[in-house]
Amino acid sequence: MPRPDAEPRHRTRGSDPGPRTTDHGPLGGRHERPDARAKVAGSTRYVGDLSLPGMLHAGVAVAPIASARVLALDTAAARAVDGVEAVVTAAALPGANLVGVIFPDQPLLAADRVRMVGDRLALVAARTPEAAWRAARLVEATLEPLPAVHDPVAALVPGAPLVHDGGNLVRTFQVARGDAGRRSADVVVEALYHVGGQEHAYLEPQGCLAIPEGRSRITIIASCQCPFYVQQAVARVLGLPLAAVRVEQAPTGGGFGGKEDYPSEPAACAAVLAFATGRPVRFVLPRELDMQVSTKRHAMVVRHRWGADRNGRLRFAEVDAVLDAGAYVGISTVVAERANVSAIGPYDVPNVHVRTRIAYTNNLFGGAFRGFGAPQVTWAAEATIDRLARAVGLDPLEFRRRNLLDDHRRRICTGQLLRRPVLARECLDRAATLAGWDEFHARPRAADTATREGMGIALALYGCNLHHGGQRLDRSSAVVILQADGSVVVRVGLTEIGQGNLVACQTIAAQALGVDPTAVQVWQPDTTTVADSGPTVASRGAHASGMAILDAVRRLRTRLDPVAAELLGCRREQVELAAGRARVAGEPDRSVTIAQVAAELAARRIEAIATGWYRSRPRRFDAATGEGEPYEFYAVACHVARVAVDRDLGVVRVEEVSAAHDVGRVIHRDALEGQIQGGVVQGVGWGTTERLALDHGRLVNPSFTDYLIPTFADAPKVNIAIVESDGAGGPFGAKGVGEPALIPAAAAVRNAVVAALGVELDALPLVPPAIVAALGDAHPFAWVAEEEHEHVRSETVAPGR
């Protein structure tokens, strides 16, 4: 489609160029990422680049159908392949046959039952990858097909095929608040949304390297977000104590949640093969298999009944959501927890009832994915908000302004009072201004052309860090070592997966120690150097590792400051660290370099290493009623999307997204902008082109040719407004941004497309068949998609009920 504007789309540096570093240290600046030079030079070693003498390669045989009984497994042909050193089935595992993160429902290797396509049947180790995969294909499985269920709503109907013996309903979460006002609504909207899943499409496939030391201990080098999860999984399948399993995070080529829970599985496989052969085993998944078997963003079915009065004030909201867990729970309960309390968004609604159910199906299993259940319910909520705005005749901005939480209305749906300031309105205004909302709507637009333009808006309220239910994991460890030359080693337990955790930790440590960022080296996590720091998820990386670093620096200074004070001839309370020097507060001329102080510590043999610890404040939350404080503090984001839709072809082009984010404080400006730009584009892809095509539980489009992520040529221009504020609990007042950057994007696009076409769209993604179907019989090609998209039609606006 020709682009209406000829101006280059990528000429943006966000709203504010910002300094490289400031007089007050590197915080908020743009100094070089410490990992960038090696990455551009091609010298960063990812796990697939590592080889060891005698190293073997792993392959895996997986189930081709979604539900079956395993009658027999014949591995003779596989064992006969030249180069094969081991073939392992469930019967030969040394420890527990179990990889479930929360529920003990998932075996490492299927013993008697297949519950999804991709269930592992046998593992192979061979001298070359080719031999390993050839042998894996030669594993002969005799499978007796069993009834399967692929629709999460149907799975909850009595009589549905059971995925596990205990029934298909895994768990139910609820939020209930008020209820008397629901009859006073002047306008009621009912809608049924089908929100599709998403493939992470990290550029580096899943991979790990297992290095055994006899049968007593093992090192795993893994592409992963959560080395401590990998450690636990490997210890369990090998029957080893945690201390005998060392996990080093390899440089990791993207995660987005896809390397939170899933990497435990390939690591457990490689570990089992390493113990079986006594040799190092590398396991790198080919792309097609990676896409076929790894976790996905959960598909959700969301039913809404929301009401507003004629003045445009929300009166009540009822949400009934079903989340498709797939065949195993994985971390679905935690995803559902977040979806449940995120279903109302940053709006003040007096009467709320949310119910979120998790259903087993025989589909690929859902896992962590940037946003963690919030994007799906946000997509539905923002669609319904636009419907209500239309029903009462208000501009979508004005309708939102009348209902947004602010400093005077700070109570979210769980009853929690938000910490001031609540910046939802400011984010809305900044995004709308950046997008030129008023100018766009004042401009006349042709209604008789094939290409229609539209603008849409969406907001998200994001609870930073782990939910109350996961709070036992919400702690983190850091080690800071002052070297004798004044340089600094920092170790943390949270991972760099592209998002910028290394540069964030480097910035925080340099700021706290008053040194140049280049003096600080942050090393990749290793489970033997820091204590269990929980997962790198929930936009908590910079927060959790940063707080632990600040604690370590505080402890280090109890030994550093007295020495500096002696060198300076002042009291220890007068020592301040800035610009690479220890100096007397208020007398910047009296100073020594940090290197001099470090040398003095070394000369006196004073302990120059300190540990740091962070744990979140205990909170009160009632999981049965959904009442209390699910999260410690919240970030707000507002996205405005401008789209051009080819009405004949049903093709959506997202031209521009204007994103306003309440971030607390900027730690590193390039990393922050990169998170927002990347999150927006990933959200736009999810909302428009990224369709997981499942056929009886099998992904039929496991390739980048058939599963379409945005390219350089598709990515919208992203305008950024950074809103800083006081009151966040993170390091120097920072909030998380990794997930808020994605959450509202697809919803803003959906609302823009609806505005452009004048028809409601209730299924994500907005692929051409969905749009053509929504346009109805008037469209010449409507018959093409009719069958597949029958569910798209909703029971829409019913004014006056």
Next chain:
Amino acid sequence: MADRITITLTLNGERRSFETAPGRRLLDLVRDDAGLVGAKEGCGAGECGACTVLLDGAPVASCLVLAASADGHEVVTVEGLGRAGALHPFQETLVTHGGVQCGFCTPGIAVTGAAVLARGGDAADHARLLAGNLCRCTGYAKVVEALDDAAAKEAADAPA
């Protein structure tokens, strides 16, 4: 068919010979035989661009190129982009513009971008010309800025 064949090519400016299997991919020759692991295998199907190298100056997906077809030709990998120990100008601007996140796609993007710069032309085409390289982290903006900047610097440095 012979078990092993000899392939002689110019690799990052150096003439090299490799004894290898006839069906070997150029990506495997570069990574496993020459030990240059900068080029990455993201898909093995020519879809993602992470394995891009220059074959006689043109960017190719080395996972789709038969190593034997590079016999007698010139191959440049990400390791050979810079000169005299310095990064290539586009590698340099990728760093200074914050165009690197997880880095797995970066070597391929650096190679394609270097070819785009060598070809010259309108900066407005940069995004389109890079579109054979997928990136899931950056949202692409800072990468395009980096290429625009490298092109602008090259134009400014060119003799009048």
